[in-house]
Amino acid sequence: MSETILEVDLANPLLPGESTVLTLNFNGQVPLLIRRSGRNSKEGVALSMAQWYPKMAEYDYDGWNAEPYLGREFHGVWGDFDVTLKLDKKYVVAASGYIQNPKKVGHGYSDKKGRSKKGKLTWHFVAPNVHDFTWSADPDYIHDIYAGPNNVVLHFFYKNNPKIIDGWKRLQPKTAELMSFYNQAVGEYPYNQYTVAQGGDGGMEYAMMTLITGERTFGSLVGVTAHELAHSWFQHILATNEMKHEWMDEGFTSYISTMAVDKILEKQKTFPIESSYRGYLYLAQSGLEQPQQTNANRYEHNIAYEITAYNKGAVFLGQLGYIIGADKLTTTLKEYYNDFKFKHPTPNDFRRVAERVSGLHLKWYLTDWTQTTNTIDYGIKSVKSNAEGNTSITLERIGLMPMPLEILVNLKDGKKKIYYIPISLMRGEKENPYNIKWSVLKDWPWAFPEYDFIIDENQKEIESIVIDPTMYMADINRNNNEFPASK
Ligand SMILES: [Zn+2]
Numbered sequence: 001m002s003e004t005i006l007e008v009d010l011a012n013p014l015l016p017g018e019s020t021v022l023t024l025n026f027n028g029q030v031p032l033l034i035r036r037s038g039r040n041s042k043e044g045v046a047l048s049m050a051q052w053y054p055k056m057a058e059y060d061y062d063g064w065n066a067e068p069y070l071g072r073e074f075h076g077v078w079g080d081f082d083v084t085l086k087l088d089k090k091y092v093v094a095a096s097g098y099i100q101n102p103k104k105v106g107h108g109y110s111d112k113k114g115r116s117k118k119g120k121l122t123w124h125f126v127a128p129n130v131h132d133f134t135w136s137a138d139p140d141y142i143h144d145i146y147a148g149p150n151n152v153v154l155h156f157f158y159k160n161n162p163k164i165i166d167g168w169k170r171l172q173p174k175t176a177e178l179m180s181f182y183n184q185a186v187g188e189y190p191y192n193q194y195t196v197a198q199g200g201d202g203g204m205e206y207a208m209m210t211l212i213t214g215e216r217t218f219g220s221l222v223g224v225t226a227h228e229l230a231h232s233w234f235q236h237i238l239a240t241n242e243m244k245h246e247w248m249d250e251g252f253t254s255y256i257s258t259m260a261v262d263k264i265l266e267k268q269k270t271f272p273i274e275s276s277y278r279g280y281l282y283l284a285q286s287g288l289e290q291p292q293q294t295n296a297n298r299y300e301h302n303i304a305y306e307i308t309a310y311n312k313g314a315v316f317l318g319q320l321g322y323i324i325g326a327d328k329l330t331t332t333l334k335e336y337y338n339d340f341k342f343k344h345p346t347p348n349d350f351r352r353v354a355e356r357v358s359g360l361h362l363k364w365y366l367t368d369w370t371q372t373t374n375t376i377d378y379g380i381k382s383v384k385s386n387a388e389g390n391t392s393i394t395l396e397r398i399g400l401m402p403m404p405l406e407i408l409v410n411l412k413d414g415k416k417k418i419y420y421i422p423i424s425l426m427r428g429e430k431e432n433p434y435n436i437k438w439s440v441l442k443d444w445p446w447a448f449p450e451y452d453f454i455i456d457e458n459q460k461e462i463e464s465i466v467i468d469p470t471m472y473m474a475d476i477n478r479n480n481n482e483f484p485a486s487k
Pocket of ligand 1: 227250253
């Protein structure tokens with residue numbers, strides 16, 4: 001035994017292709033709720049049973065993934081879970097798997113009524129092809145069932161607390177809409193059931209279910225459910241090792257759930273993931289940032305871990321849409337899911353899909369954005385009339401990270417022009433996303449700190465010049481992105 005890891009020496013070595021059976025008897029005591037798991041949550045949920053059994057460590061191309069569980073990210077082995085729980089009859093149980101004896105347990109799993117509350121009751125669940133099995137139980141749970149998309153059955157368990165019942169009822173159709181959104185944006189949910197249960201602390205994703213705190217405003221209830229449900233795709237089905245590549249789970253989940261909530265709650269923001277950009281820009285200038293490839297458990301500051309995983313991870317996708325085009329990003333996400341579900345993909349796997357979809361080289365993007373803390377900062381250095389009556393513009397690259405640039409020129413007569421400067425590292429450029437013609441200029445060799453180009457107009461005709469009018473490039477200092485300089 002080493003910290004939380006048990007090492008077992010096999011009597012005989014296990015050769016490739018062979019199998020063995022491990023049987024483990026264990027006793028545990030359910031503690032008062034500690035972070036994710038335990039009894040008597042703040043909101044009075046009796047049992048929040050996450051991370052409650054000895055788990056097999058994953059063995060893969062990386063060797064043994066036997067990292068201690070710190071109440072945060074986890075990685076696991078897919079398998080079929082067959083779980084029998086014998087509990088006092090008073091409890092209603094929510095769990096990862098499909099109930100096998102609904103007639104016997106009643107409680108909304110069947111319409112059986114009038115059971116005695118004395119003695120024990122056995123609950124039998126089966127969860128196929130999951131890498132985790134979680135359950136929760138409470139004597140006062142209300143259990144509702146709602147029909148989700150593609151015949152998926154949605155289960156909701158929440159305390160019989162008059163203050164929250166209305167919100168939890170209204171959450172049910174929204175959860176179905178969220179699932180439809182993810183089915184469309186990423187790929188089809190492969191299980192027949194998903195459960196939202198009040199329990200634990202904050203919100204945490206588990207296989208086929210989530211435990212969330214329930215005493216929330218409606219917006220917060222939808223927001224947390226959107227986030228945890230989206231994890232089904234990234235943490236449970238794709239299941240990147242989120243201790244190593246936390247941003248591919250938390251970041252992609254944040255990105256897609258923010259887009260979903262924007263649509264489902266009809267917020268219709270022009271820039272839904274703006275707050276992710278704001279978070280990242282704050283961190284990039286805080287002096288606390290560590291490279292995104294840092295192991296989730298090795299950050300010096302928790303805030304650096306959180307912003308890097310969630311915000312910078314969401315910006316990774318938002319900005320990739322800027323680099324390869326929004327439609328190509330949409331296709332990339334779908335192909336990525338289709339190609340890598342149940343395979344534990346790595347950052348490189350995602351990059352290769354994006355490259356195949358876009359036809360552009362993206363190794364540089366992974367290098368600068370995920371392996372360093374290099375920042376993006378481009379500026380307009382000078383704008384001058386030249387002898388021919390045209391205008392010479394000099395741009396400068398102040399940050400170390402290269403990016404292709406989109407330059408908007410607003411003319412005094414109201415006309416607009418867009419110039420696009422590719423970087424040679426990409427070996428190509430995206431399609432014009434604007435509904436006006438754009439001019440593709442010569443590549444900016446990434447090592448050069450300055451870049452000059454000439455536009456046909458006389459300087460007197462120019463109202464303003466803006467680097468990246470979309471704001472999807474995470475430039476850490478936008479003050480130098482405009483001419484004339486913004487006050
Ligand atoms: Zn999350």
